[in-house]
Amino acid sequence: xxxxxxxxxxxxxxxxxxNVMVIRAADHGAWLGSTVFDGARxxxxxxxxxxxHCQRVNDSASALGITPxxxxxxxxDFTLAGLKHFPADSSVYIRPMYWAIDGGYMAIxxxxxxxxxxxxxxELPMPxxxxxxTLGKTRFHRPVLSTALVNAKAGCLYPNNARMxxxxxxxxxxxxxxxxxxxxxxxxxxxxxxxxxxxxxxxxISNGTFLAGITRxxxxxxxxxxxxxxHETILTYDxxxxxxxxxxxxxxxxxxxxxxFETTHYQTGPVAREAKRLYWDWAKLNYQPVHST
Numbered sequence: 001x002x003x004x005x006x007x008x009x010x011x012x013x014x015x016x017x018x019n020v021m022v023i024r025a026a027d028h029g030a031w032l033g034s035t036v037f038d039g040a041r042x043x044x045x046x047x048x049x050x051x052x053h054c055q056r057v058n059d060s061a062s063a064l065g066i067t068p069x070x071x072x073x074x075x076x077d078f079t080l081a082g083l084k085h086f087p088a089d090s091s092v093y094i095r096p097m098y099w100a101i102d103g104g105y106m107a108i109x110x111x112x113x114x115x116x117x118x119x120x121x122x123e124l125p126m127p128x129x130x131x132x133x134t135l136g137k138t139r140f141h142r143p144v145l146s147t148a149l150v151n152a153k154a155g156c157l158y159p160n161n162a163r164m165x166x167x168x169x170x171x172x173x174x175x176x177x178x179x180x181x182x183x184x185x186x187x188x189x190x191x192x193x194x195x196x197x198x199x200x201x202x203x204x205i206s207n208g209t210f211l212a213g214i215t216r217x218x219x220x221x222x223x224x225x226x227x228x229x230x231h232e233t234i235l236t237y238d239x240x241x242x243x244x245x246x247x248x249x250x251x252x253x254x255x256x257x258x259x260x261f262e263t264t265h266y267q268t269g270p271v272a273r274e275a276k277r278l279y280w281d282w283a284k285l286n287y288q289p290v291h292s293t
Contacts, residue, residue, distance in 0.1 A: 004093055004122030008085050011118045015082050022118045029099025034110045035155035036060035036099075039251045042083050042092035043126050044280065045289035051076045052214050053251070054096060060152035061098040065110040068098065069117050080290060082121050088291040093124040093252070127253045132268060134260040135188060135246075136173030137237065138164040142186045142209040150209055164189040175248075177240065177261060180209040185235045191250030192216040193258075195235065195243035196271045202239070205232040215249045215279075222278040228271070237261075245269030254279055 002019055009020040029035045038057035040050050054072035061068045070078075075096050086092055096119045100110030140163055143150055148157060164176040168189075176189040187193050187210045194203045201223055206212035223230050240246060246258035246266055255276040257268040 002122060004124030006086065006090075006123035008082050008121040009118055010078050010082055010121075015085065019120075020118075023099060023116060024101075027099060027101050027116060028103045028107075028110055028114075029101070029116065032100075032103065032108065033154075033156040034064055034066060034100035035097065036064055036066065036152055037095050037097040037155065038153055040079075040094040041126075041251055041254075042086070042090065042094060042290060043254075044091075044283075045088060045291065046283045046287045047080070047083065047094065047290055048279075048283040048287050049214050049218060050079060050094070053094070054079070056153065056214065057096045057098065060154060061115075063149055063152035064100075064154055065112075066098050066100050067110075067113045067115050069115045075119065079119055079121070080293065082119060083290045086121070086123060088289070090123050091126045093122045095120045095122070127256070131253065132257045132259045133175050133188075133248060134173045135175050135177040135258055136168035136171050136262060138167050138176040138178060138189070140164050140167070140176075140178070142178055142180045144181060145208050150211070153211060161189045173260070177237070178210075179237070180207065183236065185237065185240065186210040188248055190252070191248040191256070193246065193248050194219075194271075194275075195240055196245035196269060197239075197243050199229070201228050201230040201271060202235060203230070203232055204235050213250060215251055215254060218282070219249050219255065219275050219279060222282055223271075223275060226274070226278060240264070245271055247272035247275065249275070 007019045009016045011022050038053045040053040054075040058068040099116045101116050102111040102114035104111040168176040180186045185204050192213045220230050240261050241264045248256045257272040
């Protein structure tokens with residue numbers, strides 16, 4: 001099912017209209033889950049950090065044993081060309097993807113050099129500025145590298161996210177605050193997480209159980225450059241219950257305040273507002289509008 005509308009698909013070297021069929025029933029990715037993707041954004045005419053997202057999809061492919069077939073620069077340029085098919089004021093979700101076509105040893109291992117690739121562009125509005133999240137606890141955890149491919153943005157990881165979301169949404173929350181197997185907070189089911197306590201900004205330390213996002217890193221650097229004290233550290237549920245402010249970062253919505261975690265309530269705080277402002281000010285300063293390039 002498509003996430004957005006007005007879909008354009010780059011496949012076999014050219015752009016196509018609509019949600020094009022790209023994968024076959026016997027492809028390795030279809031029956032053994034060897035798929036990776038990345039997500040970037042066109043919003044307000046800008047596609048910030050597009051190249052790092054293109055680099056990360058190649059890194060994810062390599063982590064799964066899939067042979068990347070394009071350079072990050074090529075994926076970047078294909079994407080910019082595709083975005084020009086949309087109106088200048090569009091908000092677009094950008095999703096480059098790889099999957100293995102043939103299997104190697106015992107059919108299980110992706111065969112080197114046998115790779116499918118596409119880019120899917122879907123028109124998808126940015127969430128309204130007043131959007132907030134409520135978070136609940138989940139009994140499911142983030143895996144570790146010895147049991148899952150947590151060093152990649154791999155499709156096979158997302159059924160775990162789905163059951164987390166289903167569980168907390170049945171309890172009336174919009175997202176899940178997720179821990180690793182040691183019980184330390186890792187992120188939400190869909191985005192990285194931050195809290196503010198006594199003026200200090202804290203976020204779970206990257207410990208190999210979750211992807212430390214590109215937007216997460218950008219926000220950390222922007223806040224530090226502005227004078228905020230930001231720490232990557234070990235955090236527990238108890239820490240978040242005592243927080244003054246909580247917000248998430250991710251590609252889909254960039255910065256979203258959290259107003260509730262279980263029985264604890266928060267106001268939309270000044271750090272989240274400042275982080276969002278800093279991000280888009282930085283993007284406007286460092287990126288030309290896509291339709292002017």
